[in-house]
Amino acid sequence: MSRGKDGPEDVDATFAEIVADLRAAGFGLPEDGTAHTADTAGAEPESRRTPERPAEPPAVEAPPEPGWRSGGTSWDTTMFSDDPAGDDEHYVPPEPPPLPRPKMGAFLILLLFLAGLCLLILPGAIGVGQTVATPLGILALATAIALLLLRVRQGPPPGADPSNGAQV
Numbered sequence: 001m002s003r004g005k006d007g008p009e010d011v012d013a014t015f016a017e018i019v020a021d022l023r024a025a026g027f028g029l030p031e032d033g034t035a036h037t038a039d040t041a042g043a044e045p046e047s048r049r050t051p052e053r054p055a056e057p058p059a060v061e062a063p064p065e066p067g068w069r070s071g072g073t074s075w076d077t078t079m080f081s082d083d084p085a086g087d088d089e090h091y092v093p094p095e096p097p098p099l100p101r102p103k104m105g106a107f108l109i110l111l112l113f114l115a116g117l118c119l120l121i122l123p124g125a126i127g128v129g130q131t132v133a134t135p136l137g138i139l140a141l142a143t144a145i146a147l148l149l150l151r152v153r154q155g156p157p158p159g160a161d162p163s164n165g166a167q168v
Contacts, residue, residue: 109147116140
């Protein structure tokens with residue numbers, strides 16, 4: 001098989017070779033060598049046409065009466081009723097703990113962050129020239145971010161035993 005610049009030169013021979021390889025592999029292509037192409041896309045081979053009357057489906061047996069998965073209730077009752085077991089017990093989560101009170105460091109970080117943004121966005125509102133406000137704003141933002149990252153706790157929480165592994 002010789003390949004040209006854009007693909008094989010003899011497309012029909014290449015297609016016949018592919019079909020022969022698929023038949024040898026056991027794929028169920030029609031025996032007459034025809035395949036669905038653009039000119040035969042609307043017509044089906046004789047072997048693939050459906051009969052005029054479809055065969056009647058086999059009778060399906062009813063599920064056993066004791067209930068779905070031997071639970072004593074039907075599938076519809078299990079899936080679609082609000083409370084299939086009649087239980088009135090519901091989980092009520094406990095009250096969440098109160099938020100921790102912010103410390104002085106958090107207020108300092110917030111102040112530096114806001115001051116840095118004001119110096120970068122509106123230097124004229126403060127009365128400082130842009131050549132002085134830009135470096136001061138960048139320095140204030142960098143300091144706020146550095147202090148924020150330094151406050152992130154590293155390591156296990158207080159009171160945890162590191163030799164016990166993960167604990168829930």
